[in-house]
Amino acid sequence: MRLMERIVLGDMEIVRVLEWQGPFMPAAQLVPELSERAWRGGVAGDLAPRHYDVDAAAYVGALQTWVVRGGGMTVLVDTGVGDGRERPLTPVFHHRRSDFLERLAEVGVHPEEVDAVVNTHLHADHVGWNTRRQGEEWVPAFPNAV
Template sequence: MERIVLGDVEITRIVEWQGPFGPARAIVPGAGPEVWRDHEKWLAPEHWEPGTDSFVAALQTWVLRSDGMTVLVDTGVGNGRERPHTPQFAHRQTDFLGQLATAGVRPEDVDIVVNTHVHADHVGWNTVEREGEWVPAFPNARYLIAAADHASVDPQSDHSLGRPDDHLVFADSIAPVRHAGQAVLWEDTHRIDAHLTLEPAPGHTPGSSVLRLESGTDRAVFVGDVLHSPVQILDPSCNSCFCEDERAAAATRRRLLERAADERELVIPAHFAGSGTAEVRRAGSGFAITGWA
């Protein structure tokens, strides 16, 4: 279990699952084979399996202890979910809550849950099943969900996109939180405490967001799925196959990397395996990774 401290904020990483997820160039179609080969020395084996040409990913949650609160950033896939269109996420059984307990976090200790966006692998442990019903996993927490993403998955919304499995994700991971009165649907920006602020980062989904951390002289940004692979740092015009508005996603990615490089923010994506936190700098028209935390 990995921990780092930035200013007055302690960060613990909880990995629900890690391994090969799919063909590398299917996940990041814009990154040609030469990009992966030329950077094999640091992409393999943590981010790329050359032998099978597989993208290596992690499903993980970041636990932040900040200003006396316990904050979870994204909640993974969850157990026992019906996901017919994403079989990698279906009927999983992991000891995620046990891992949280090992990190010293009981469900009732969690004050805030941040869903950087509403995709199945970021909201699953919002809830657990009890006596055949889905209920909030963290009974005392406020769940921060971007209003635009909530509308995109709510089948009753005029803005519902009707993506495969969205109705299931909404039914088992979002609606129970709303019904319990624990959901906070936010727009524009949302300040959590003196160190943490949520900001819109649209493109990957309509309500995709990032969480900025500023404490003392330390800076970090939890970017969710704005980045899936380190090759997107080298060339931010490369989207993942999951980005819903490709032009907006690429513009958001470049904007966030420019700020991270200029302001020395650590970049913390949702799915980087191995060393999950990158230091970046400008390099020509793109960016380079100067170190890992």
């Protein structure tokens, strides 16, 4: 699924750039208090298809970045999971490869043009593209950002 959403608020533009979206976490792990019967009987129908995959019996997660443009600045809010990371406890994150930088380019964002990166919190799925692999080193993915 290649979903990009755009919101304009005055002279500000906010664009969602999706790195990945799909079944992520079993329903029982997401809300252990709910029985499988409750999920399939009602909750799943209320959340499907965007937030719950009935066939996989799993919550649908998204790895995404929000591009905020305004006042002559380009700001990224969260940077997804990144490429080539060691994340063995989360298979969908582990050694991941994506076309994320190309997806940013599709909405007119090039790494050197990003002025700031804001991480809402420091979970692996929010900070991954803060750096990228260059040879044997990890370097800033957005070299001019603060």
